[in-house]
Each structure stands twice: as structure tokens, then as C-alpha cells.
Amino acid sequence: MSVLALRHVSRSFGPIEVLHGVDIALRPGRVHALIGENGAGKSTTMKILAGYQPPSSGQVLLDGQPVSFASMGEAEAQGISMIHQEFNLAEQLTVEQNIFLGRELKRGPLLDKPAMRARTRELLDRLECRVSPDRVVSTLSNSDKQMVEIAKALLRDTRVLVMDEPTAVLTRAETAILLRQVRALRKAGTAVLFTSHKLDEVEQIADDLTIMRDGRVVWTGEAAAMDQHAMANAMVGREMSDLFPAKVSTPGEVALEVRNLTVPGFSRDIGFTLRRGEILGVAGLIGSGRTETFEGLCGLRPATGDVKIFGQPVRIDHPWQAQDLGLCYLTEDRKTRGLLLGKGLRENLTLQALSKFDRGLIDTTAEERALDQAIADFDIRGHRAAMVGNLSGGNQQKLLFAKTLLADPRIIVIDEPTRGIDIGTKQQMYVLIRRLAAEGRAIVVISSEMQEVIGLSDRILVMRHGRITGELGADATEDAIVKLAMGVATEREPA
Amino acid sequence: MSDATAPAPRRIRMTVIGPILALVLLVIAGALMNPNFLGWDNVTNVLARSAFIGIIAVGMTFVITAGGLDLSVGSMAAFIAGLMILVMNSLVPSMGAGIPVILIGMAVALLAGLAAGLLNGILITRLGIEAFIVTLGSMGIYRSLVTWLADGGTLSLDFTLRSLYQPVYYGGVFGITWPIIVFAVVVVIGEVVMRSTAFGRHCAAIGSNEQVAKYSSVRVDRVRLMTYAALGLLVGIATIMYVPRLGSASSATGMLWELEAIAAVIIGGTVLKGGFGRVWGTVIGVLILTLIGNLLNLTDFVSPYLNGAIQGAIIVLAVVLQREGKAR
Missing domain, CATH: 3.40.50.300 (P-loop containing nucleotide triphosphate hydrolases)
Known part of the structure; x- marks a missing residue:
């Protein structure tokens, strides 16, 4: 049983159809990797799943029932969160203020700062992120910003987490932490959609796999059925010759x-x-x-x-x-x-x-x-x-x-x-x-x-x-x- | 992409036609309300009055396009006017009241303008202080200096010099007065520089993203400095045209010119945060502002004392239109 799914979804921008009859199903407790070249339609698919855009035709199914989200806020209220490639953080606010933005804890009319501080610490500790809660976000590195985004999603008791290339700006060590977090979310029953250009990560983490090309799903199934080479071939639709040209350098002066x-x-x-x-x-x-x-x-x-x-x-x-x-x-x-x-x-x-x-x-x-x-x-x-x-x-x-x-x-x-x-x-x-x-x-x-x-x-x-x-x-x-x-x-x- | 070969849709943008439309409407309204409005005398009067702010606003267009701002131009003009008059008056005893004294006075105005612009620019680029703060400071300094030079009163140009100098404002060729000619020349040069030179391109690049300009090997500080220096020089030119009009300078000279110049730039469609500017738009902005004042004086619908209120409303409206153009 899928928690969130698209059925025969198409999406047009003006006269141009960019998604053609896409089917994808996210299941609780599974990591679903979505891969494809740039322009294959991954971003649009993710945005429709997260309620940022409505489909032009076809259905979005939540717990098997057709839904239409009027806004991302409605999707978020249903436990669907999306983490963008370009961060969605208020740069001049602190880490803590960002994590609690829009859902600040209060005691009477005043902010309950100790409680928010404690919760922030706990979330960051879970992510093995050593950033102080009162650092201003604009001073953080990209990888730390990513962790703050994830902490934000964690706070919101997310049922479905859509992650758009979360590891693009992370180092290997940080990627390892992130993947560990994704596994923890999976264990807690969250459905995760994950996109990445790094196929080795996909191989490591994905339970289900969907490959897109030119706005269509070209392959979907258990991730274990594909190795990196097969994924790359399916993505580009042709046999990938060796990725790197021969090293034929003749160093000069x-x-x-x-x-x-x-x-x-x-x-x-x-x-x-x-x-x-x-x-x-x-x-x-x-x-x-x-x-x-x-x-x-x-x-x-x-x-x-x-x-x-x-x-x-x-x-x-x-x-x-x-x-x-x-x-x-x-x-x-x-x-x-x-x-x-x-x-x-x-x-x-x-x-x-x-x-x-x-x-x-x-x-x-x-x-x-x-x-x-x-x-x-x-x-x-x-x-x-x-x-x-x-x-x-x-x-x-x-x-x-x-x-x-x-x-x-x-x-x-x-x-x-x-x-x-x-x-x-x-x-x-x-x-x-x-x-x-x-x-x-x-x-x-x-x-x-x-x-x-x-x-x-x-x-x-x-x-x-x-x-x-x-x-x-x-x-x-x-x-x-x-x-x-x-x-x-x-x-x-x-x- | 299937549309890769389709021609670019040429959408008529409100930001482009808006100011032109407003100007045309004002002219029509003026012509209907007062038959003298389109008469030669009134037209040249409007253009000549536009010239001072206009010359300054052309320089301001470059400063704003490059992401800067200069609040000091009005008091800078007053200070230059005062300085110019003092220098000329002090030369009369030794050199006599003649053309050479006036030429020296003009040179002083140009040099003082250039120096004042460079000073603003150096403080902003070398010391990295916000343009708003630097020019707010220099605005106060120049205003205070001219008051001090005039000892709280008015500095008047020597009477003989005044009649010699007056043709620079009142005279001209073929019935077109010098301020209008100088304004036109400045506008044409400004438009070409903005549109078709590396300097203009660099101003727009710096204003739209200073980091990108820096990483693209643009000499960001030098271009910035040059925009302030050019503006200072233009303030000098505007002052040269302005002094013969009244032959005096006081602490009230050039009051609020900076706001009118900035307003003209924005009404003309230049983006206040920088990155995009057009000189011809600024000209239209200046004309709109002057025409409103002119219309209120010629007609008796609305009190001329409400001039500022109407100008203010138009500035806000212009920015609203700009934002709509961007959203599309």
C-alpha cells in the first residue's frame, strides 16, 4: 500500500508537455530513488508529489485517495515535506529560529526559548551536526545548511520526505551521516523520495528505483535489480562508453x-x-x-x-x-x-x-x-x-x-x-x-x-x-x- | 526542447511604455487645460527647468545602475555654486570683471564637482562604507559648508559678472537656450555610454551581481568610483548652468535635488537595486516631474503647493509598475 502516489500524471507548461503519464508510488518505510538526466522531469515530478504544483492531468493519491493540494502548506499539513536543492532558509535568522519558523513554541504570549533550544540541540545531535543553535544561517557552510533543512523536516513529523539531490553539496563524511539519517527515517516508517546524480549512493540506499528519461518513466522496480552501469545506461538510453576520455597528456614547460x-x-x-x-x-x-x-x-x-x-x-x-x-x-x-x-x-x-x-x-x-x-x-x-x-x-x-x-x-x-x-x-x-x-x-x-x-x-x-x-x-x-x-x-x- | 527555434516573444512591457504613456497623457492633459501649454515659450521653459535635475539624473542613472546611490548631489550643487561665486568675486579686484574670471569659475565648478564625486567614490569603494551612509554624511557636510561660506545668508555674484554670465542660462542658438543644449548633449552621450560601451555593460553587471562581476575580472571598484566621479562632474556642469539664472547661492540652493534626481531615475525604469538602467527613461522621468509642477502652475484645479504630493504618488506608482513588470 502506497502512502503517496502519482497515477498517469502529465504536466504541461504552456504548449509544452514535460511529463507524460508518470506513475510512481512511495511506500512507508522504503527509500525510493528517482534518477534521470537533467531535464528528464525529476524536479517536476517531485514538485507535484510535494504539492508545489498541480498535475495537468492524472491523479495524486494520498493513502489511496485522490487529493489535490491547493498549496504546499496543505501538503505539509498532511506530513509531506520537501527539501530543495536551493535551500529554503531565512539567511538572517539563526539555526534555531529557522527550525521553528512558523511553529514556534510558546508559553503564554511569549516564546518558550529554553524548550526550543533543547529541541534544536536534540535534533542537531541526531544529525551529528555540531553547529550552535544560535549561529546565523548565512554564516553556515552548505552542508550545515542541508542539516538544518533536514532538522526542520524532522521536527515536522514527516510521513513523506522528498529530497532533491540532498548530497550534491555534501562531503563523503557528511553524506554518510545523511544516509544514516535516511535509514533511521525509513526504520521509523517514513516514505523517502531521494534523487541524486551519484549512482553509488543510490545503489547503497534505495529500496525502490524509478528511472526517468524525457518526461517518462523508463524503468521502475526493486533497486536491487539494477547495478550502477545498468542505471546509467537506462538514464541516457544508450550504452555509456567509458565516462572519462583517455589520459594522453604530454606535459610541456x-x-x-x-x-x-x-x-x-x-x-x-x-x-x-x-x-x-x-x-x-x-x-x-x-x-x-x-x-x-x-x-x-x-x-x-x-x-x-x-x-x-x-x-x-x-x-x-x-x-x-x-x-x-x-x-x-x-x-x-x-x-x-x-x-x-x-x-x-x-x-x-x-x-x-x-x-x-x-x-x-x-x-x-x-x-x-x-x-x-x-x-x-x-x-x-x-x-x-x-x-x-x-x-x-x-x-x-x-x-x-x-x-x-x-x-x-x-x-x-x-x-x-x-x-x-x-x-x-x-x-x-x-x-x-x-x-x-x-x-x-x-x-x-x-x-x-x-x-x-x-x-x-x-x-x-x-x-x-x-x-x-x-x-x-x-x-x-x-x-x-x-x-x-x-x-x-x-x-x-x-x- | 521543442521550442528552441521559436522566435523570442516580444512582449510590450509596462516598464517600457509606462513612463512614455504617462508623459503623453500629461502633455495631452496640459494642452487641453491651457492653450499656452504647448507654446514655444512654455516648452522651452519646461525643458530649461528640467536641465539641471536632468543633467544630474543622467549621472545618477549610472550610479544607481551600478548598485549605488548618491544623496549628496543637491548640497554638492549648492556648495559648488557658493564656491564658484566666492572664487569669481575674489578674482574681480585683480583680474577685472571679464570673461576669463567666468571661465576660471567654470573650471573651479568642474574640478570641485569631480573632486567631490571622487571623494564619495573613494570612501565607498576603498573603505567599503555603504553608499547611503557616505553620501548622507557628505550631504550634511556640503550643505553646512555652503551655509558657512554664505555666513547664513546669500552669496551674490559681482553685478558686472552677473550680466556677463547671464547668457549662459538665458542665451542660446536658434531660440534654444544653452541649458537645453547641454542637457541634450549629456543625454545623448549618456545613452550611448550606457547602451554600447564596456563601461555601461560593467555598471549593469556590477549592479545585478557584484560577485559575478568580480569573478569575471571586472574592475569593480574602479567602475564604481568612475560612476561617482562622473556624477560629481555632471553636478559641476549643472551648477555652471544654474548659477547665472539667479546669480546667487544660499543654504536653500539645490534643496531636494537629490530626491528629484533619484525619483526621475526610478520613474524612468532604472531598477533601484541596480543591474538595469536606461538614460532615455531618466529623461522621461525628469520631464514628467517638471511637467507636473508646470501644469499645477498653469492651471488652478489643484494648488501648486500639492506638487510634492503628486510627485510622491507618481514615484510610488512607478515602482509598483516596475514590480509588476518583473513578476511577469
């Missing part, structure tokens, strides 16, 4: 030499060299200072140290200085640091290399040609006149690549090249990154996905607590990286 790079508060004494044609992977837990180190290198934060670019000692205090030297940083955060979501494709594409189009006035014809070229080269799909905020994550990421590459950098730092994008697009990105290396550019790839670091890199640096704890070759194992990243291998040595 030294492009970048870094000594004693220190980013106050984040990392210390970072040193490495990078050659042309080489892909250097940087692994480490979230919070190990990877992003901040390279932002410091590229003039995006205050940093000290000796940096040589093609043998020349350089001083970089601002990102535009780095770009003038041929060094570009491609951010992990495309929505708030990478792209102007309220502007069009053309303005975004040329923003970083606008001087190339500046003949006193901006040459818009040349800009349009560059956009044609980028759309063709990077396979950017979507409306040419669309606002960038309306593109899918994968297309945004491609546009971000195109934008950075328009500046023609010789050295590129790519932070999380494939966060939140589907497996087909991922493969395109990997091919692209390898091609950039083959063109003779020097590349740094920062990634939290072990497979990505291993599959892509010629060499791997591992960071922990703001320091480089080791360097591994192209044949590194996941185990070796994890040991260095967690400090297992070095902890026995006297400090």
Missing part, C-alpha cells in the same frame, strides 16, 4: 609555479608546479581550503606567496590581473558567482572578455558571432533569447565554460566542473577539459567527486585543513585519497 602560498584563515604553505598539457586534480573534504586557496591564487581573496607564471615572478591582487597573465578561475558557484541570472546569454558570454569586443563602442555583431560559435562548440541548448536563470544547470555550466574560455586563458582553475549536472553533460565536460589540456593549456580541477578526480587527473594533490597532505599519480585509488584527505595516513606520526 612549467606554466605555474606556486611556493608558500598562504590564504589567511584558509590555507598555509601551499606549493606545487603545473605544466602545460597537464590536468592537476585537487581533492579534499569540503572545508579543507581548496576553493579558498585557488581563489587566493587568482586574486579573489587576500593571499601571500611566491607565484611564477611561465617562469616570471608575478604579483596578483585582483582577478583582472590574473586574467591579464592568462590565469582564470572558473567558480564552483555558477548561480551566485558565475553568471548573471537576470541577463541574456550574450551579455554573460562576453562579460569576462569584453575588451575583445570593445572598439570604443561594443561590437554587438561580433558578440552575436561569438555566441553562435559558443552555442555550436559547447552544445548549449535552450532559447537564444532566454534569460540565463531559465537555462538548465548543465547548459548554465556550459555557458560558464564558454565565457571563461573566451578570455583564452593559458592556465585554468576549474572548481567542481560538473556539480549538479547530469551524466551525459558530465561526459561532454570531461572530453572538453581533456581537449583543453591537449591544446597545451595547464589545468587544475578541484572536485569533491573521487571518481572525477581520479578519472580526469594526471596528478592529484590532496588537501586537508588548509595544507597539502600528499601528491598522488594518475593511478591513485579512492582509498589513498580518502586516507590523505581524512588524515588517517598521517595521524600516527608525531606532530
Whole structure:
């Protein structure tokens, strides 16, 4: 007996039908994984389940009875909660205030703060989250925000919990905690819907599995019947060849030499060299200072140290200085640091290399040609006149690549090249990154996905607590990286 | 996606036609109520009165588009006017009352405007203080300085100089007075800069997301600084056109200009939080504000003392329309 189900649900936006007759059933005490490429219809399916959107046709069944939720509030009152990929937290309020937002405990007319404090502590302890209840949410890391979202759902005695890519921003350790929580919820009889691009997690946690492609369910059944390879094939609808292109690097001259790079508060004494044609992977837990180190290198934060670019000692205090030297940083955060979501494709594409189009006035014809070229080269799909905020994550990421590459950098730092994008697009990105290396550019790839670091890199640096704890070759194992990243291998040595 | 090749729907947005529509309605209403309204004298009068606020508002469009704000422009204009008059008067004994003194006075106005704008910009970009706070402070400082320079009264320009200088406000070519010509030139340059230069593009990028601009190697602080410097320079130009009108400056000079300039920018469809601006819209905003005052003076339906109330209502209405345009 399912607690919440969709029967023959279709959904149209204007003239375009994006879901075609979807059936899915969530059962109490089971984890149901929903997977598919970006644009396959997962998000719409989840939103209909959680009462955010009504179906255009078909039925939503709650305990077998057709229901129609007028709002998400009604769905929530029935015990259905959804945790979004983009957090739904009031940034200026504290953790405690967020968890109790809208259902504050009261004693008479006043807030019962001790009771709320105690309950918050208890919920956070359950999640093994060591954040203080009175921290302001805007100061939290993404993973801690995720935990606050989950604590919020836990407070609401949820019967059905819909989680949209909850692990996308989490480290391995945090993911393990999250999965443990999901198992606990399952044991308590909650029905969980879980989406993820990380198929190994799906394999670990899912009882039931539904695979979507192009707005249809292409496979559904017991998760145990599918292995990762079969899932990937069903998602893309074709045989996935090896995800990563062959490593055929021929390292050339030294492009970048870094000594004693220190980013106050984040990392210390970072040193490495990078050659042309080489892909250097940087692994480490979230919070190990990877992003901040390279932002410091590229003039995006205050940093000290000796940096040589093609043998020349350089001083970089601002990102535009780095770009003038041929060094570009491609951010992990495309929505708030990478792209102007309220502007069009053309303005975004040329923003970083606008001087190339500046003949006193901006040459818009040349800009349009560059956009044609980028759309063709990077396979950017979507409306040419669309606002960038309306593109899918994968297309945004491609546009971000195109934008950075328009500046023609010789050295590129790519932070999380494939966060939140589907497996087909991922493969395109990997091919692209390898091609950039083959063109003779020097590349740094920062990634939290072990497979990505291993599959892509010629060499791997591992960071922990703001320091480089080791360097591994192209044949590194996941185990070796994890040991260095967690400090297992070095902890026995006297400090 | 199946609609990938469909042409972009060209929706007529309220934010685009709203201000134009309002202006057209005002003109029609004015023409019906008073036959002199569309006469040459009244039209040039309206345009000339619009010029001071208009020149400043063009600069304000850039500041606001880049996500900033400048509250000090009104008192800055008063201070520059006072300074200009003092310098010119003090040169009369040594240089005589002639054109060179007036040219020096103009140079002083331009330099003072540029310096004042740079000072605002440096405090905002280098010290990272909120634009609102910095310019609220400088607003008070300039207003107080001009009162001090005038010793609480009025600074009057030397009488001979005044008659020499007057043509800058009252004279012109082909019956079009200089303030209108200067205003037009500033508007044309402003529109081109906003629409088709890297500077204009960078202003919009910074205003819509400063982080993205920074990560895209835009020299955020320099662009910001330049918007305040340009605004200061334009305040200097506006003051040069304004001083010959009355030939004096007092603590009441330029009172509330900052609010009128900001209001004109917003009525014209520039987004107050930044990220999108249009100079032609600002011109329409200025004209709407001036026309309302003009209409109230020409007709006797409503007391001219209610001018501020009507302007206020229009500002609120403009922002409401802006929000509707965004929601669609």
C-alpha cells in the first residue's frame, strides 16, 4: 500500500508537455530513488508529489485517495515535506529560529526559548551536526545548511520526505551521516523520495528505483535489480562508453609555479608546479581550503606567496590581473558567482572578455558571432533569447565554460566542473577539459567527486585543513585519497 | 526542447511604455487645460527647468545602475555654486570683471564637482562604507559648508559678472537656450555610454551581481568610483548652468535635488537595486516631474503647493509598475 502516489500524471507548461503519464508510488518505510538526466522531469515530478504544483492531468493519491493540494502548506499539513536543492532558509535568522519558523513554541504570549533550544540541540545531535543553535544561517557552510533543512523536516513529523539531490553539496563524511539519517527515517516508517546524480549512493540506499528519461518513466522496480552501469545506461538510453576520455597528456614547460602560498584563515604553505598539457586534480573534504586557496591564487581573496607564471615572478591582487597573465578561475558557484541570472546569454558570454569586443563602442555583431560559435562548440541548448536563470544547470555550466574560455586563458582553475549536472553533460565536460589540456593549456580541477578526480587527473594533490597532505599519480585509488584527505595516513606520526 | 527555434516573444512591457504613456497623457492633459501649454515659450521653459535635475539624473542613472546611490548631489550643487561665486568675486579686484574670471569659475565648478564625486567614490569603494551612509554624511557636510561660506545668508555674484554670465542660462542658438543644449548633449552621450560601451555593460553587471562581476575580472571598484566621479562632474556642469539664472547661492540652493534626481531615475525604469538602467527613461522621468509642477502652475484645479504630493504618488506608482513588470 502506497502512502503517496502519482497515477498517469502529465504536466504541461504552456504548449509544452514535460511529463507524460508518470506513475510512481512511495511506500512507508522504503527509500525510493528517482534518477534521470537533467531535464528528464525529476524536479517536476517531485514538485507535484510535494504539492508545489498541480498535475495537468492524472491523479495524486494520498493513502489511496485522490487529493489535490491547493498549496504546499496543505501538503505539509498532511506530513509531506520537501527539501530543495536551493535551500529554503531565512539567511538572517539563526539555526534555531529557522527550525521553528512558523511553529514556534510558546508559553503564554511569549516564546518558550529554553524548550526550543533543547529541541534544536536534540535534533542537531541526531544529525551529528555540531553547529550552535544560535549561529546565523548565512554564516553556515552548505552542508550545515542541508542539516538544518533536514532538522526542520524532522521536527515536522514527516510521513513523506522528498529530497532533491540532498548530497550534491555534501562531503563523503557528511553524506554518510545523511544516509544514516535516511535509514533511521525509513526504520521509523517514513516514505523517502531521494534523487541524486551519484549512482553509488543510490545503489547503497534505495529500496525502490524509478528511472526517468524525457518526461517518462523508463524503468521502475526493486533497486536491487539494477547495478550502477545498468542505471546509467537506462538514464541516457544508450550504452555509456567509458565516462572519462583517455589520459594522453604530454606535459610541456612549467606554466605555474606556486611556493608558500598562504590564504589567511584558509590555507598555509601551499606549493606545487603545473605544466602545460597537464590536468592537476585537487581533492579534499569540503572545508579543507581548496576553493579558498585557488581563489587566493587568482586574486579573489587576500593571499601571500611566491607565484611564477611561465617562469616570471608575478604579483596578483585582483582577478583582472590574473586574467591579464592568462590565469582564470572558473567558480564552483555558477548561480551566485558565475553568471548573471537576470541577463541574456550574450551579455554573460562576453562579460569576462569584453575588451575583445570593445572598439570604443561594443561590437554587438561580433558578440552575436561569438555566441553562435559558443552555442555550436559547447552544445548549449535552450532559447537564444532566454534569460540565463531559465537555462538548465548543465547548459548554465556550459555557458560558464564558454565565457571563461573566451578570455583564452593559458592556465585554468576549474572548481567542481560538473556539480549538479547530469551524466551525459558530465561526459561532454570531461572530453572538453581533456581537449583543453591537449591544446597545451595547464589545468587544475578541484572536485569533491573521487571518481572525477581520479578519472580526469594526471596528478592529484590532496588537501586537508588548509595544507597539502600528499601528491598522488594518475593511478591513485579512492582509498589513498580518502586516507590523505581524512588524515588517517598521517595521524600516527608525531606532530 | 521543442521550442528552441521559436522566435523570442516580444512582449510590450509596462516598464517600457509606462513612463512614455504617462508623459503623453500629461502633455495631452496640459494642452487641453491651457492653450499656452504647448507654446514655444512654455516648452522651452519646461525643458530649461528640467536641465539641471536632468543633467544630474543622467549621472545618477549610472550610479544607481551600478548598485549605488548618491544623496549628496543637491548640497554638492549648492556648495559648488557658493564656491564658484566666492572664487569669481575674489578674482574681480585683480583680474577685472571679464570673461576669463567666468571661465576660471567654470573650471573651479568642474574640478570641485569631480573632486567631490571622487571623494564619495573613494570612501565607498576603498573603505567599503555603504553608499547611503557616505553620501548622507557628505550631504550634511556640503550643505553646512555652503551655509558657512554664505555666513547664513546669500552669496551674490559681482553685478558686472552677473550680466556677463547671464547668457549662459538665458542665451542660446536658434531660440534654444544653452541649458537645453547641454542637457541634450549629456543625454545623448549618456545613452550611448550606457547602451554600447564596456563601461555601461560593467555598471549593469556590477549592479545585478557584484560577485559575478568580480569573478569575471571586472574592475569593480574602479567602475564604481568612475560612476561617482562622473556624477560629481555632471553636478559641476549643472551648477555652471544654474548659477547665472539667479546669480546667487544660499543654504536653500539645490534643496531636494537629490530626491528629484533619484525619483526621475526610478520613474524612468532604472531598477533601484541596480543591474538595469536606461538614460532615455531618466529623461522621461525628469520631464514628467517638471511637467507636473508646470501644469499645477498653469492651471488652478489643484494648488501648486500639492506638487510634492503628486510627485510622491507618481514615484510610488512607478515602482509598483516596475514590480509588476518583473513578476511577469
